[in-house]
Amino acid sequence: MPTLQDVAREAGVSKMTVSNVLNGRRDRVSPATIARVMEVVTRLGYVPNASARSLSARRSNIVALAFPSRDAGGVTPMTNPHDSLFLSEVEAQVTQAGLYLMAHSVNSVESTAHSLRSWNVDGAIFLGTRADEVAALHTAYDAPMVFVDNHGTSPHISNVGIEDRLGGQLAGRRLIEAGHRRIGFVGPRFDEPGVVRERHAGFVQALTEAGLSLRPEHVVHCDAGFDHAVAAARRVLAAPQRPTAVFATADIIAAGLLKGFVRAGCPVPDQMSIIGFDDLEVARHVSPEITTLHQDIPGKARAAVEVLLTQLAHWPAARSERRVLGVSLVERESVAPPPAS
Amino acid sequence: MPTLQDVAREAGVSKMTVSNVLNGRRDRVSPATIARVMEVVTRLGYVPNASARSLSARRSNIVALAFPSRDAGGVTPMTNPHDSLFLSEVEAQVTQAGLYLMAHSVNSVESTAHSLRSWNVDGAIFLGTRADEVAALHTAYDAPMVFVDNHGTSPHISNVGIEDRLGGQLAGRRLIEAGHRRIGFVGPRFDEPGVVRERHAGFVQALTEAGLSLRPEHVVHCDAGFDHAVAAARRVLAAPQRPTAVFATADIIAAGLLKGFVRAGCPVPDQMSIIGFDDLEVARHVSPEITTLHQDIPGKARAAVEVLLTQLAHWPAARSERRVLGVSLVERESVAPPPAS
């Protein structure tokens, strides 16, 4: 494995000159020298040692992507399409920027902070972090961090998210417009601030605007997992004065409900309408295809990397930034007027 | 940020002693000293610098996971459930082993090898690598590597895969057992060795055993993507003497076919039976649920990490190892006897 030293010797220059050539500070080197150095680099197949560079430059070129070790449904981490699509696009962008991606599931804030510090990562992107964890992370490690889909209130943190509340509102309005008056809500619990709470709030707002209300017995809590949702369908149907439509906070829930309803002899959308959220592939896999709120996940990933790189460029003078991407309703086949009673 | 030096000074010992304590060579240190050092480490919140450690120890503690930058369907990398499930389990295992995971999409063998060398990664796991790339990788970087689902013939490479051929065979047999005589095959092209070719071979074998043959007009090529498969359904139906059943080399293809068949007025399984492969979630999302060949993806990930760690432990004397996990047929709802003609 040739080193900088080897290249320098072979090219008849100092290590520092080689370093300058390799790091783009080419204004400090004559064209002839640059050519000579590059020739040697190629011939020897020289590859800089990233650890050495990181150690002396105090800059690792590593970006960490941290995701929940288990999602709400108790499923294996990263298993859900949203997170994997997101990771994939982050990886692409990070690589494009000449940086490296370290993937981390977050078991505890401590161990995550430990890793970040140990590798002296330049910055980090966090998926699915709770508000208290955000604060702990910031105090534990001083580097650019951007959070995704975080609805905490602190103005000091950078966040990239979507119009969750508007999404909920659009879902509610669409169902109302179709003629529904008894509309249910199915999603995970939302004791803490987060996307589910926002979607719920927007949904309730739409009902309120129309002079309707969300009855407690029409709220069914269900973790984001297909099987959970299949089971939840029965609970929806068992409610007194059962709803004629439901808003599910995630497509995977919508898909599970769909199966559950149909199994229970309640056809969709004839007897029951469904609106999902996210516009994941699953929404088109099933029949009827699920009407849902579209969000641009790769776009969110690009925005997250962009914000991170901006912060990196201005660090430590960087200011926090919040970006919110739009949502839009995608009409498909799971919404119809309520059955003529 | 406290350093080893700070800890040593504070504890009144040498750097080397602190290092020994931290790296488990505790037999070389007295219990009293260990206690003192640990107390200081905790009090100062000392976190070792991974780059420095990597540089001097010539061991990075980094494992790379490399995945195709675009899969066969031209979809964004990592988007498919198989890869993301795999990555997630690899991450868990790697973390558990006290190592770090660097995620890489492979645009070119050169850039990948560059990254591996630059970070001096301890080892790497490769998803979806072609045979020629495998060879190039091995010559470009000398470290433990394990390939996944590689059906190349070289005995020198470590591989973890599944019984693809048996899977194809079981699929064929199941369809034959149901009474089908004209059975089609839908999957990506398989000019090179790989899982598709194996699954196809096993499938053909089953037909042959039963005195049947796979007619060329019953082979429909289709990339692994839902929409591609929806479109492919028409081609299956358009074949002269159309088949009464098809084997799809992936569940996502099976799901797309299902939709395509139903749309074309050909109900599944009444008029057309389908068997998929992988047993991904999508197989249970759709109706009818898809009968498929189960493979244990997290198990494959664990095996891959295990093989890698074993090699790491014995490096450079390590011997290559090939592991093959089983497959099993999962009965669901997409297979029925052929329609009475």
Next chain:
DNA sequence: CTGAAAGCGCTTACAG
């Protein structure tokens, strides 16, 4: 435009 030298924070024989 170019270089000598110090230093980043660790580990590792080696010696005692």
Next chain:
DNA sequence: CTGAAAGCGCTTACAG
């Protein structure tokens, strides 16, 4: 059981 010293392969003021 413990330590002094060299060295891993880079970058970075500083000087010329």
